[in-house]
Amino acid sequence: MRYIPCSESDRKEMLASMGLDSIEQLFSGIPEDLRLQRLLDIPAALSEPELLDYFHKAAAENSSGHTSFLGAGVYRHHIPVIVDALIARSEFYTAYTPYQAEIAQGTLQAIFEFQTYMTQLTGMEVANASLYDGSTAATEAMLMAHRVTKRNRFLVARTVHPEYRAVMATYARNLGLDIELIGYLPSGRIDLSQLQAALKDTVAGVVAQSPNFFGTIEDTAAVAALAHSHGALSIVNVCEALSLGILRPPAEADIVAGEAQSLGVPMSFGGPHVGFLATRDKFVRQMPGRLVGMGKDQQGRRAFVLTLSTREQHIRREKATSNICTNQSLCALMATIYLATLGPKGLRETCEQNLQKTDYAVRQIQERTPHTVLFPAARFNEFVVQLQGSSNCIQKLMSRNIVPGLPVERYYPELASCILVCVTETTRREQIDALVEGLQ
Amino acid sequence: MSRTSSHISLNERLLFERSSPGRHAYDLPLLDTPSRPVNEIVDGALLRDDIAGMPELSEGDVVRHFTRLSTWNYHIDLGLYPLGSCTMKYNPKVNEVVARLHGFAHAHPYMPAELVQGALRIQSTLESCLAEISGMDAVTLQPAAGAHGELTGILMIRAYHESLGNPRRRVLVPDSAHGTNPASVTISGYAVEHIPSNSRGTVDLEGLRRAMSNDVAAIMITNPNTLGIFESDISAIAEIVHSHGSLVYMDGANMNAMMGITRAGDFGVDVLHINLHKTFTTPHGGGGPGSGPVAVKRILEPHLPRPVLGKKQDGSFFYDDDRPQSIGKIKAYYGHFGMHVRALCYILANGPEGLKTATEIAVLNANYIRTKLKDAYAMPFHTPTLHEVVFSDRNQAQHGVGVGDIGKRLIDYGFHPPTVSFPLIVPGAIMIEPTETESRQELDAFIEAMLAIAKEAESDPTLVKTAPHNARISRVDEAGAARKPILRWKP
Numbered sequence: 001m002r003y004i005p006c007s008e009s010d011r012k013e014m015l016a017s018m019g020l021d022s023i024e025q026l027f028s029g030i031p032e033d034l035r036l037q038r039l040l041d042i043p044a045a046l047s048e049p050e051l052l053d054y055f056h057k058a059a060a061e062n063s064s065g066h067t068s069f070l071g072a073g074v075y076r077h078h079i080p081v082i083v084d085a086l087i088a089r090s091e092f093y094t095a096y097t098p099y100q101a102e103i104a105q106g107t108l109q110a111i112f113e114f115q116t117y118m119t120q121l122t123g124m125e126v127a128n129a130s131l132y133d134g135s136t137a138a139t140e141a142m143l144m145a146h147r148v149t150k151r152n153r154f155l156v157a158r159t160v161h162p163e164y165r166a167v168m169a170t171y172a173r174n175l176g177l178d179i180e181l182i183g184y185l186p187s188g189r190i191d192l193s194q195l196q197a198a199l200k201d202t203v204a205g206v207v208a209q210s211p212n213f214f215g216t217i218e219d220t221a222a223v224a225a226l227a228h229s230h231g232a233l234s235i236v237n238v239c240e241a242l243s244l245g246i247l248r249p250p251a252e253a254d255i256v257a258g259e260a261q262s263l264g265v266p267m268s269f270g271g272p273h274v275g276f277l278a279t280r281d282k283f284v285r286q287m288p289g290r291l292v293g294m295g296k297d298q299q300g301r302r303a304f305v306l307t308l309s310t311r312e313q314h315i316r317r318e319k320a321t322s323n324i325c326t327n328q329s330l331c332a333l334m335a336t337i338y339l340a341t342l343g344p345k346g347l348r349e350t351c352e353q354n355l356q357k358t359d360y361a362v363r364q365i366q367e368r369t370p371h372t373v374l375f376p377a378a379r380f381n382e383f384v385v386q387l388q389g390s391s392n393c394i395q396k397l398m399s400r401n402i403v404p405g406l407p408v409e410r411y412y413p414e415l416a417s418c419i420l421v422c423v424t425e426t427t428r429r430e431q432i433d434a435l436v437e438g439l440q
Numbered sequence: 441m442s443r444t445s446s447h448i449s450l451n452e453r454l455l456f457e458r459s460s461p462g463r464h465a466y467d468l469p470l471l472d473t474p475s476r477p478v479n480e481i482v483d484g485a486l487l488r489d490d491i492a493g494m495p496e497l498s499e500g501d502v503v504r505h506f507t508r509l510s511t512w513n514y515h516i517d518l519g520l521y522p523l524g525s526c527t528m529k530y531n532p533k534v535n536e537v538v539a540r541l542h543g544f545a546h547a548h549p550y551m552p553a554e555l556v557q558g559a560l561r562i563q564s565t566l567e568s569c570l571a572e573i574s575g576m577d578a579v580t581l582q583p584a585a586g587a588h589g590e591l592t593g594i595l596m597i598r599a600y601h602e603s604l605g606n607p608r609r610r611v612l613v614p615d616s617a618h619g620t621n622p623a624s625v626t627i628s629g630y631a632v633e634h635i636p637s638n639s640r641g642t643v644d645l646e647g648l649r650r651a652m653s654n655d656v657a658a659i660m661i662t663n664p665n666t667l668g669i670f671e672s673d674i675s676a677i678a679e680i681v682h683s684h685g686s687l688v689y690m691d692g693a694n695m696n697a698m699m700g701i702t703r704a705g706d707f708g709v710d711v712l713h714i715n716l717h718k719t720f721t722t723p724h725g726g727g728g729p730g731s732g733p734v735a736v737k738r739i740l741e742p743h744l745p746r747p748v749l750g751k752k753q754d755g756s757f758f759y760d761d762d763r764p765q766s767i768g769k770i771k772a773y774y775g776h777f778g779m780h781v782r783a784l785c786y787i788l789a790n791g792p793e794g795l796k797t798a799t800e801i802a803v804l805n806a807n808y809i810r811t812k813l814k815d816a817y818a819m820p821f822h823t824p825t826l827h828e829v830v831f832s833d834r835n836q837a838q839h840g841v842g843v844g845d846i847g848k849r850l851i852d853y854g855f856h857p858p859t860v861s862f863p864l865i866v867p868g869a870i871m872i873e874p875t876e877t878e879s880r881q882e883l884d885a886f887i888e889a890m891l892a893i894a895k896e897a898e899s900d901p902t903l904v905k906t907a908p909h910n911a912r913i914s915r916v917d918e919a920g921a922a923r924k925p926i927l928r929w930k931p
Binding site: 004026031042046054074089107129133164247268272294297322327341345378 | 455456463464472474475482483485486487488490491493494495496499503505506507509511512514517518523526529530531532534536537538539541542543544546547548550552556558559561562565568572573585587588590591595598619622623624625626627628629632670672674675699700701702703706721723726728730731745767769770771772773774776777778781787788790792793794796797801803804807808824825826848856857862876877878879880908911912913914915916917918921925926927929
């Protein structure tokens with residue numbers, strides 16, 4: 001096996017130096033009756049050419065020739081080639097967690113830069129070194145608000161990503177936390193009057209998403225003001241982190257958590273992506289996940305180090321703020337390189353193209369098709385289309401190699417025949433026109 | 441000494457300190473649709489001003505910056521990474537190539553199933569392989585990492601007990617366990633009860649019997665345990681636990697000691713998680729992403745997180761979300777697919793013989809180190825060990841040299857330190873796991889360095905206590921960094 005350097009003669013000499021004559025003897029600690037008496041029943045070994053062939057064939061079975069208008073939490077944006085060129089360096093991708101600061105300054109400084117970028121984008125004061133993904137980041141934000149407020153009740157907008165809400169529900173159930181859902185208005189935004197009516201002094205946090213699952217931009221300041229009026233924390237979830245390049249950040253919130261996949265991380269069929277969690281300085285000791293701090297070495301030189309780890313499981317065990325051990329370091333590095341490459345102007349221009357192309361697509365569908373674009377409030381790069389009649393246009397579009405969007409009825413039964421459509425800077429005009437034509 | 445040297449290490453400030461207004465590293469195609477003023481599309485009140493402090497850089501600036509940072513990292517392609525319980529083995533390059541194939545890297549998770557059969561087949565094949573390797577009946581690939589897998593497994597145990605009418609209250613955790621174990625138990629809504637190890641370093645059966653009651657939901661056991669010792673009483677442990685209607689959870693972090701040799705499903709384990717980033721060579725990435733599939737016996741299958749991967753009569757795959765007894769979702773979409781591709785690539789590259797050989801050589805290498813170091817470093821337990829070995833700093837501590845110092849001095853010799861101060865039941869623990877992908881020369885160089893440090897601890901303890909001496913930086917004032925934390929750059 002080419003990954004194992006131990007030759008037959010190495011093996012013999014090593015065993016001899018230990019006074020043994022077979023490897024079998026090293027397994028004497030495993031009772032005989034527990035030993036597997038056959039080979040594992042898995043496919044036979046493949047050579048490198050065969051491996052490449054196997055995976056090329058499987059990849060080809062995944063249609064990449066389709067024009068996709070899917071978004072819903074996972075976004076196709078252009079990823080500058082230097083992102084992959086840099087993260088493919090062994091020094092980054094084959095390194096361990098940077099516990100030994102003296103020989104991990106590269107990873108540590110890069111994470112510190114990620115943390116800084118996330119505070120700049122979100123308008124918060126401190127951000128962690130990343131979490132598994134947006135769904136678990138939103139969930140960790142909920143648990144954090146529970147620790148801060150010592151309250152158990154959460155008000156969660158129905159326009160928060162349905163899969164995120166499902167994950168929050170899984171965690172909440174076993175910790176005795178209650179979740180009440182808050183509906184949306186015909187505008188697409190959260191129903192603030194329903195929120196106000198539901199707010200009581202027992203509520204730990206209000207969770208809203210912006211842009212929300214329908215692509216609608218929320219008035220996060222108004223949501224935060226309501227939450228604060230009852231001593232609850234305001235948690236804003238951001239699935240489409242690129243939007244923070246142009247939209248006013250949710251600076252009034254107490255916790256901003258979400259998904260940064262859209263900043264340079266491939267969609268990769270759902271993962272790995274990169275969750276983030278940012279908050280105010282005063283809550284830092286209640287944060288989950290790793291944090292990198294800037295300090296000094298013994299000669300007084302600038303040095304970066306994992307810090308405040310008394311919050312974490314390897315020190316605090318069952319009293320830790322979270323059971324999380326890993327972060328998504330390499331994906332956080334992708335986001336950091338992406339942001340360094342685009343810079344503030346590139347981010348804004350990319351966001352503007354998302355807005356313009358989405359606006360064009362919306363207007364074309366409204367003007368040239370029989371279908372209705374729901375939710376008129378301002379949107380970033382997604383919108384919901386209600387298909388009219390017993391239209392079979394989804395099948396028609398699929399036959400033209402176009403995936404027009406995500407049917408949302410399974411998450412919102414009241415939105416039968418509705419699809420969530422996403423248009424980004426990578427969507428070309430002729431693709432939009434082909435979608436519109438197929439919808440006619 | 442074969443491995444000590446220094447190399448060029450350029451200073452590099454933060455990105456935020458390198459900005460020069462007007463530089464840029466991106467370009468976009470011209471907008472090809474009609475446009476109108478942005479504030480007609482979105483109310484100006486919803487738009488932000490410029491992002492204060494975000495740097496402007498050229499492409500060359502960005503490449504130089506991250507390339508320089510990269511040279512400050514130790515990494516597996518550079519040398520041995522003897523971290524116990526972390527299984528830092530070589531990450532095959534072909535894994536990286538296949539995970540980046542366009543059909544995988546750019547597939548959207550909501551693509552209709554008929555358009556992503558290739559990806560689903562890979563996930564299904566990986567699930568089958570992991571079930572066979574661990575001896576279990578069903579697998580979910582949804583958990584994002586090991587601790588996430590632990591949580592998933594414990595929640596399934598909870599759902600199982602709830603389905604019988606009583607979720608129970610406690611989970612037993614041996615004192616040698618990883619810190620994630622008790623933390624995952626707590627977040628599942630259970631109380632943790634630690635049970636002691638015996639003088640062999642394994643679970644004390646009498647202690648276990650005393651702790652057991654019908655209130656115990658499960659035991660969470662690591663096998664081989666964090667001392668590298670196979671729990672030889674595992675069948676008896678499972679029997680005691682099962683006799684109270686409780687279940688056995690196994691932390692599969694140490695699966696590298698078992699492939700093709702013994703299977704958790706054959707010694708009474710009901711549920712375990714597997715770290716693809718340990719045993720199955722997906723890269724650690726400087727702290728993630730990981731991937732923590734969970735394998736279960738038939739009795740827990742109804743409780744798997746939804747969706748599960750299903751197969752239709754025509755042989756095509758789909759995500760089955762109709763799972764009324766499921767614990768629910770534990771992560772959006774279906775796990776870290778990019779890691780699934782890499783792990784399957786590793787398994788297929790090895791086949792059944794290759795995986796077994798990997799385990800055999802991993803165990804050979806660890807025992808070779810044990811044999812060569814056991815006179816210089818104290819061994820808290822003399823029980824046979826498998827893929828890793830735990831020493832203590834007792835001999836060196838007499839000279840004022842602690843385990844942390846020994847680790848830091850290894851940096852001067854060109855190695856990453858081992859896991860230090862863990863497991864907690866061994867004061868001054870030095871936990872070494874070389875893996876099978878290290879050559880005899882590399883092991884010998886490491887042994888030589890460890891023996892030299894043992895001598896230095898006697899002859900020149902200050903040298904060891906002030907190490908590292910030829911790293912880019914010296915020890916960091918961690919207390920100072922935590923007292924007034926600086927967690928972001930400010931202008």
